[in-house]
Amino acid sequence: MGGQPLTFQLGEIPTVQERFQAVLKRRLQVEIQNHPPLFPWESQLIDYPEFVEEPSIALVPAWGWxxxxxxxxxxxxxxxxxxxxxxxxxxxxxxxxxxxxxxxxxxxxxxxxxxxxxxxxxxxxxxxxxxxxxxxxxxxxxxxxxxxxxxxxxxxxxxxxxxxxxxxxLTLPISFTNPVIEKQWQTNAGTLSIRVELQALGQKTKLCVHGELPTSGVLKLHGNSTQVIGSTSAGGNAPGTGEVVAESANLANPSVELFCERANKTYTLEVECPEIEEQPLFLAINLMM
Known part of the structure; x- marks a missing residue:
């Protein structure tokens, strides 16, 4: 029986498809190389560095306390x-x-x-x-x-x-039956240590605060003191102001003292360590007579 001859045998069709796809792929590669596509925000081709030395977005540090x-x-x-x-x-x-x-x-x-x-x-x-x-x-x-x-x-x-x-x-209770108390607070830069001592000097009472800070910082003792005693820095306020300030240098070990009333009273200790946290740490010193 006669019939129209087939141009390709059925077994040859997959081979033709593979060749066509290979030719199309090569043409697309050449076109992309000659005319690279642009990102939506680009108007022209830009060479980007392989890495950025400084990140454009700074990481927010963890809360220091x-x-x-x-x-x-x-x-x-x-x-x-x-x-x-x-x-x-x-x-x-x-x-x-x-x-x-x-x-x-x-x-x-x-x-x-x-x-x-x-x-x-x-x-x-x-x-x-x-x-x-x-x-x-x-x-x-x-x-x-x-x-x-x-x-x-x-x-x-x-x-x-x-x-x-x-x-x-955050509370340091102190009395003459328990005249020394220590407290530690963990920070992301190390341990902050506070030592409070109560001393009787005749009719007067002296409150002494010593700090060991993981970075340089400032101690501020707030209270209605009768007299402020010299601190470890020139930052001490004038007598009678009710506040004394001690700044630490490289040693990060400030101390501050003041005469206090012989009565149940609460003093506020403010610890500033700017390298750790912008907000200060507040502790209460409860003086119990």
């Missing part, structure tokens, strides 16, 4: 933002005459604005319970859980426990 959270006895870490907010609240409450319970509530309530009564109840439980972890207040299925995995009640309990420990960390 954040490292202290590692020293708290918490089973679950708080998010950095929440820890910072809690600490700022606690520092504002340091010199308040409120009892500890209301202080805890005020420190935490802004994190849970709709649950004031529950926070108040849990604060009482935190004060009454000999706890070592949040699961002493309520069972947590997985103690390695993230803060975001906890139930709201558990988050409240954890925040209250953290606030209580922060207030304790």
């Amino acid at each position: 954040l490292a202290q959270q590692s020293k708290l006895n918490l089973p679950v870490s708080l998010p950095d933002k929440i820890f910072q907010q809690l600490m700022e609240k606690c520092q504002l409450l340091l010199t308040s005459s409120l009892p500890l319970g209301p202080k805890l509530v005020q420190a935490v309530e802004s994190l849970f604005p709709e649950d004031y009564q529950l926070i108040n109840d849990l604060a009482g439980l935190v004060l009454r319970t000999s706890y070592r972890s949040v699961d002493a207040l309520e069972t947590i299925p997985n103690i390695q859980s993230d803060y975001s995995d906890l139930q709201p009640r558990q988050q409240m309990a954890l925040s209250l426990i953290a606030a209580k420990q922060l207030l304790e960390n």
